[in-house]
Amino acid sequence: MPHSQTVLFICNHNAGRSQLGAHLLAHLGDERLVATSAGLNPAETINPSVAASLQELGIDTSSAKPRGVTVQDLDAADVVVLMKPGLPLPGPVRGELVEWSFPDPTTWQPDHVRELRDAVDAKVHTLAARLAGTGTGD
Structure with a gap:
């Protein structure tokens, strides 16, 4: 079995966009x-609202707790996905750096988060396919 690849999703608060990416x-x-x-x-x-949108897909976020990114996280990740381009990181990225641009859903209601969730899901599927060697994309 091939070795696993760690994908680290990063956003400002680790409460919305990066949680969506990681859970999806x-x-x-x-x-x-x-x-x-x-x-x-x-x-x-x-x-x-993000948790509710993920729950609609049967994804449990009850144990999810936002945390700060560390230099060790950046060093251990094979792929680092910035959910907002140009975020100031605490150190260099060892692996591949991918930058996506998604709006901050901090004040959004669940009905509005669904569209964001689905857009992130599409990007996640493309990324997973590329990393598995079965497709192209970012």
Whole structure:
């Protein structure tokens, strides 16, 4: 079995966009991909609207807790996905750097988060396929 690849999703608060990315990648169930997330200025809890949108897909976020990104995270990740381009990281990225541009859902209601969730899900599927060698994309 090929070695697993760690994909680290990063956003500002690790409460919305990066949680979406990590949970959606983990939901794919590909044992070769390990999903994790972190933020620059972590919030106290995951965004309730984001959690609700993931729950609609049967994804449990009850144990999700925002955390800060570390130099060790950046060094351990095979792929670092910035959910907002140009985020100031605490150190260099050892692996591949991917930059996506998604709006901050901090104040959004669940009905509005669904569209964001689905857009992130599409990017996650493309990334997973590329990393598995079955497709192209970012």
